[in-house]
Amino acid sequence: MILQIENLSFTYHSKDTETKAVDDMNFSVNEGEFLGIVGPSGCGKTTILNLLAGIETPSSGRILLRGEPLSSKGNEIALMPQRDQLFEWRTIEKNVFLGLEILKKNTPENKAYGRELLEKYGLKDFLKKHPSELSGGMRQRVALIRTLVTAPSVLLLDEPFSALDFQTRLNVCDDVHSIIKQEKKTALLVSHDINESISLCDRIIVLSARPAKIKADVKVDLDKSLTPLQRRESPRFSKYFEEIWRLLEVRK
Amino acid sequence: MTEEHKKYIKKRKVRKCVIVGLQAGILLLFIGAWELVAYLKIVDPFIISSPSRIVKIIGELYRGSNLFPHIFATLYETVLGFLLSTVMGTVIAIILWWSPVIKDVAEPYLITLNALPKIALGPIIIIWVGAGKASIVTMAVLICIVITIISVLTGFLSVDKEKIMLLKSMKATKMQIFAKLVFPANLPTIISVLKINVGLSWVGTIMGEYLVSREGIGYLIVYGSQVFQLDLVMASTVILCLLAALMYGGVALLEKFIAKKF
Numbered sequence: 387m388i389l390q391i392e393n394l395s396f397t398y399h400s401k402d403t404e405t406k407a408v409d410d411m412n413f414s415v416n417e418g419e420f421l422g423i424v425g426p427s428g429c430g431k432t433t434i435l436n437l438l439a440g441i442e443t444p445s446s447g448r449i450l451l452r453g454e455p456l457s458s459k460g461n462e463i464a465l466m467p468q469r470d471q472l473f474e475w476r477t478i479e480k481n482v483f484l485g486l487e488i489l490k491k492n493t494p495e496n497k498a499y500g501r502e503l504l505e506k507y508g509l510k511d512f513l514k515k516h517p518s519e520l521s522g523g524m525r526q527r528v529a530l531i532r533t534l535v536t537a538p539s540v541l542l543l544d545e546p547f548s549a550l551d552f553q554t555r556l557n558v559c560d561d562v563h564s565i566i567k568q569e570k571k572t573a574l575l576v577s578h579d580i581n582e583s584i585s586l587c588d589r590i591i592v593l594s595a596r597p598a599k600i601k602a603d604v605k606v607d608l609d610k611s612l613t614p615l616q617r618r619e620s621p622r623f624s625k626y627f628e629e630i631w632r633l634l635e636v637r638k
Numbered sequence: 639m640t641e642e643h644k645k646y647i648k649k650r651k652v653r654k655c656v657i658v659g660l661q662a663g664i665l666l667l668f669i670g671a672w673e674l675v676a677y678l679k680i681v682d683p684f685i686i687s688s689p690s691r692i693v694k695i696i697g698e699l700y701r702g703s704n705l706f707p708h709i710f711a712t713l714y715e716t717v718l719g720f721l722l723s724t725v726m727g728t729v730i731a732i733i734l735w736w737s738p739v740i741k742d743v744a745e746p747y748l749i750t751l752n753a754l755p756k757i758a759l760g761p762i763i764i765i766w767v768g769a770g771k772a773s774i775v776t777m778a779v780l781i782c783i784v785i786t787i788i789s790v791l792t793g794f795l796s797v798d799k800e801k802i803m804l805l806k807s808m809k810a811t812k813m814q815i816f817a818k819l820v821f822p823a824n825l826p827t828i829i830s831v832l833k834i835n836v837g838l839s840w841v842g843t844i845m846g847e848y849l850v851s852r853e854g855i856g857y858l859i860v861y862g863s864q865v866f867q868l869d870l871v872m873a874s875t876v877i878l879c880l881l882a883a884l885m886y887g888g889v890a891l892l893e894k895f896i897a898k899k900f
Contacts, residue, residue, distance in 0.1 A: 439807035465807035467800050475822050487818065488808040536808075 388572050389415040394447035407433040409597035422575045422583035425593030431576045439465045464538035469549040470529035472517040479513040485536040500535040522550050523558045541573040560613045584626045585614035592633045602633050687872040695869045712854040719778025720839040727786025735794040752784045760849045769850040778842030782835045793827030794820050829893045836886050
């Protein structure tokens with residue numbers, strides 16, 4: 387077990403009211419697992435993400451990484467945001483070095499590792515280019531490499547394909563899946579897209595409406611050697627879809 | 639190159655020629671009509687002056703070694719006011735971005751200062767700062783600085799929240815968020831503020847010179863109108879036009895240079 391979430395709760399405060407976004411949540415993630423979190427919109431997915439990424443501090447409960455509480459420094463859990471969020475004024479390689487610079491780890495070896503990843507995943511000719519010169523799919527690949535280069539233990543994917551058109555989306559989904567598998571990373575995908583979650587994940591946690599609680603923990607038993615696109619064609623795929631759809635539909 | 643593309647290129651060239659031609663034509667027509675109206679005494683040239691009189695008086699100023707000292711006096715005040723207000727305004731905007739508490743405290747004061755016609759402060763400035771160059775530069779700074787603070791701060795605050803989240807997830811400090819994201823993302827904003835400030839610092843300087851000065855273009859204008867020498871007033875205005883255009887051109891060049899680096 388690489389990640390353990392214990393009794394996690396979080397409450398938002400505003401002038402008029404307080405809102406419980408996450409209520410006593412418990413789950414764990416195994417090493418090398420691809421875990422999906424789906425839930426109805428506004429259920430507190432983003433909050434869970436912010437808590438895991440260390441942007442927010444839990445109201446109560448703990449997040450343990452390999453048995454240790456998350457530290458306030460370091461980038462053990464790295465976020466790949468919705469839309470690529472590449473910085474237009476930086477070249478592609480400089481975008482990849484961003485996390486290294488922030489963590490003060492921009493040593494020649496780490497930079498070389500970044501370049502190596504870019505070259506390995508077909509971006510060799512774009513090192514000195516700016517993000518606007520790349521296609522949406524390539525940009526998403528750069529964003530993924532930016533999260534990989536700091537060598538985190540867990541990747542957090544926040545609806546990483548939501549800004550892409552459908553066709554690009556399927557291709558990038560395959561891309562991201564194969565890169566994560568090749569780099570042997572543990573990944574957590576937060577999404578409202580059921581199809582995407584089933585095609586990518588080994589296990590899916592279904593959340594209730596706010597405050598988010600775990601409603602079901604569905605193990606996705608599809609052939610792991612298939613690409614996400616191929617998995618979509620598998621006969622069991624639609625069964626999983628129906629199951630999760632039903633779980634999400636019953637709101638009360 | 640295809641025939642069609644050649645046609646397209648030619649069409650573009652023709653369009654550009656027409657525009658430059660019209661621009662030059664309007665200027666020449668204006669100068670010609672002005673000269674003619676003055677020459678034929680349709681309107682008294684004592685009131686409206688004339689292009690030839692303007693050239694003559696600029697020549698006289700030059701021969702009396704009065705031209706460049708006046709130009710440099712005004713240019714010095716304007717450039718100093720421009721630089722001071724841009725730098726100070728940006729620094730204050732950074733402080734306000736840094737501390738939301740200071741920002742909220744400062745807000746009503748900024749709004750009031752922004753709405754206040756700064757010329758009203760002229761007499762106070764003269765008494766406090768003294769009747770001299772310092773007053774003029776203060777005037778220019780006062781006019782530019784509030785709008786600089788507001789524009790730059792608005793730029794800082796409108797940086798994409800998701801990008802800030804990304805940096806926070808990397809455990810970036812506030813300093814890093816500023817240096818790696820907020821400032822570079824706002825260089826274009828700062829450049830556009832520079833463009834506004836070029837115009838405003840001229841307003842401030844000339845207004846300052848109207849109030850207190852013994853030299854400068856603004857002084858020449860006021861002096862010319864007091865002794866009813868419209869030739870001098872018009873000549874100074876023409877020089878002012880040229881200087882302001884030149885300075886704006888400089889900033890536009892800087893913008894191009896930075897845009898290339900981006």
